[in-house]
Amino acid sequence: MSDTDNQPIGVDLLHNPLLNHGTAFTEEEREQFKLRGLLPPRIFSQERQVQRSLENYRKKPSDMEKYIYLIGLEDRNETLFYRLVMDNLEDMMPIIYTPTVGKACQEYAHIFRRPRGLYISAEDKGRVAEVVANWPHDDVEVIVVTDGERILGLGDLGVNGMGIPVGKLSLYTACAGINPARTLPITLDVGTENEKLLNDPLYIGLPQRRLRGAEYDALIDEFMTAVTERYPNVMVQFEDFANLNAFRLLNKYRNAYCTFNDDIQGTAAVTLAGIYSSLRLTGGKLSEQKLLFLGAGEAGIGIADLIVSAMMDEGLSEAEAKHRCWFVDSRGLVESTRTDLAEHKLPYAHEFA
Numbered sequence: 001m002s003d004t005d006n007q008p009i010g011v012d013l014l015h016n017p018l019l020n021h022g023t024a025f026t027e028e029e030r031e032q033f034k035l036r037g038l039l040p041p042r043i044f045s046q047e048r049q050v051q052r053s054l055e056n057y058r059k060k061p062s063d064m065e066k067y068i069y070l071i072g073l074e075d076r077n078e079t080l081f082y083r084l085v086m087d088n089l090e091d092m093m094p095i096i097y098t099p100t101v102g103k104a105c106q107e108y109a110h111i112f113r114r115p116r117g118l119y120i121s122a123e124d125k126g127r128v129a130e131v132v133a134n135w136p137h138d139d140v141e142v143i144v145v146t147d148g149e150r151i152l153g154l155g156d157l158g159v160n161g162m163g164i165p166v167g168k169l170s171l172y173t174a175c176a177g178i179n180p181a182r183t184l185p186i187t188l189d190v191g192t193e194n195e196k197l198l199n200d201p202l203y204i205g206l207p208q209r210r211l212r213g214a215e216y217d218a219l220i221d222e223f224m225t226a227v228t229e230r231y232p233n234v235m236v237q238f239e240d241f242a243n244l245n246a247f248r249l250l251n252k253y254r255n256a257y258c259t260f261n262d263d264i265q266g267t268a269a270v271t272l273a274g275i276y277s278s279l280r281l282t283g284g285k286l287s288e289q290k291l292l293f294l295g296a297g298e299a300g301i302g303i304a305d306l307i308v309s310a311m312m313d314e315g316l317s318e319a320e321a322k323h324r325c326w327f328v329d330s331r332g333l334v335e336s337t338r339t340d341l342a343e344h345k346l347p348y349a350h351e352f353a
Contacts, residue, residue: 010034017078018181024049024080046083053084057092063100068111070096074170075114078180085174093174097167102152108160109197109204116166117185119159122211125219129226137181140231144168145186145223149210149242150263150298156242158192159205164240168262188223190216220249228257237262246298247344264302271303272310287314289324296329296345304348323350 008016013033021029023044030036044052053073060066070092074081085092094100104111124131148161165185172178190211197203211219227234238249238261250261260266279286291307293300304325311321327334327348334345335352 007033011038014038017075020077021046021079022049022077046080049077049080050084050087053080054088057084063095064103064107064111066092066095067100067104068113071116071166072113075116082174082180085170089174093171096170098152101163101167102154105151105157105160105163106154108157108163109200109202112204117162117187119162119187119189120219120223121189121206122191122208122215122219123206125215125222128219128222129229132226132230135184137184138230139182140184140234141182142169142172142178142235142237143184143186143227143231144237144239144262145188146239147188147190147241147245148192148205149240149245151240156192156194156197156210158194158197158203159187159189160197160203161240162187168237168239186227188219190219216245224253224257224259234258235260239263243298243342243344247301261298261302263298265306267299268302268306272306275307285314287311287316287321287324291325293325293327296327296334296348300327301344301348322347326350 007013008019010033013035014020014022023039023042024046025033025035025039026043030039057066057069060069070081070085073084085096118131118135120128120131144165146161146164148158149156151157151161151164162185165187169178169180169183169185172183173180189205191206191208192198193210197205198207198209210216224236227236236253236257236259238246238259240263241249241261246261246264250259250264253259275286275289279289286307291304293304304322304327307325308318308321311324312318316324325348327345329345331338331340333352334341334349336349337352338349341349
């Protein structure tokens, strides 16, 4: 089914989305890779393929239908998919990622057509390395992983959250030029607390309550060991984990692995950059500002932590910098007399007279 260089040929090549060029295969390529007769005889340039794909995309009556069309194209011909997206990034970014990906995650089990990425479940405990070994590519550089517990602002979507790592890595390729063969979206299926999903006969994840405590931690440890042993230079990005795990896992792994939490650290970096840009217009130093945050979750606390570090670079002590950051959560001002605060909020629970 393939030649001596392990290059897929014939139908195998047409079914390989990373290598398939569809009707853009040249006469020489069709002869070399035994494609003659497996494609319509007329050869189309990539520009013509984009024209056809864009025409079909624009005929779709809703954003969800556009999402399904683009994911289907990615499953068939990644070269064409990325050319189409890169040429129409402003229009298609909100389709392949937020906000449309949120709706897609809610319906993921019902629009499921072809698996993308790697699924590691609670049932794989003790053999996670075997599961990771099933991934066909040996040079993965970036992994985006979720356990689906806090998908965007939508809550616990379990395995349906796979749309997030798939979409995020698509943007990494389209916007940053990372080879898609070197990216790996992963969902950790540790169950769900979403009653609707638990009662949905078409839900594609384990229909059970979430793994918690020591068992959960052991699975995450096994996962981190397995992926970094196979891919020693990989960067593991945690995405859309709930607060009770996100901060804890970041603190646990940040000095042991090349790892990153996008909700905590990525949002913070972009926000701080925006504040610096604003200060160039308004004048003044960051360390002179007092900031009020609406919401005290992963993003808010992550932003504050980075701002505190930046203020310390300008000469403030850690205590002084933290006292310039105040939070309001769903129950009011975060301050020192409250007894209902989660651990990640305590460093910003200041005295308030």
